[in-house]
Amino acid sequence: TVYDSIDDIPNGAKVAVPNDASNTARCYLMLQKIGWIKLDENADPSAITQDDITENPHNIKFTEMNSMTIPAAMADFDYVAITGSVVYNAGIDASTALANEDIQDYLVLQVVVKKENKDAAWAQAIVDAYHSDEFKEYMKKNNDGLWWIPEELQ
Secondary structure, eight states: OOOSOGGGOOTTOEEEEEOSHHHHHHHHHHHHHTTSOEEOTTSOTTSOOGGGEEEOTTOOEEEEEOGGGTGGGGGGOSEEOOOHHHHHHHTOOGGGOSOOOOOOGGGOOOOOOOGGGTTSHHHHHHHHHHTSHHHHHHHHHHOTTSSOOOGGGO
């Protein structure tokens, strides 16, 4: 991107955002959080689209595109919004992020098993591995700010 601060946004800035439904909504929520846009307060936060923008004081020009292609196109935009997994896969330094989203409860992924398998040895092994000190240390060492880490692993 061209700018080093979210405060430097010029009028008519070009901003790339993910075009898949869940990440599009997350992106627009984050852009509202940083004050660039305002969204319809009655919009479903899990299904927000560009049509839900009610105020765009910087006249931002949004380009919705495949998340995986955004890193290669960064030079074509003033700012880009991409998920941690795309940042990781593209080898982008996560410390260059100018803003981060507030994780929404409905976006937290869970590992689940069928009720009849909840006490199976293999299911318990997964639970034990997840709660192990080794896994906590691995996540601390390798996260680099890319992913949301549950409080129980911090």
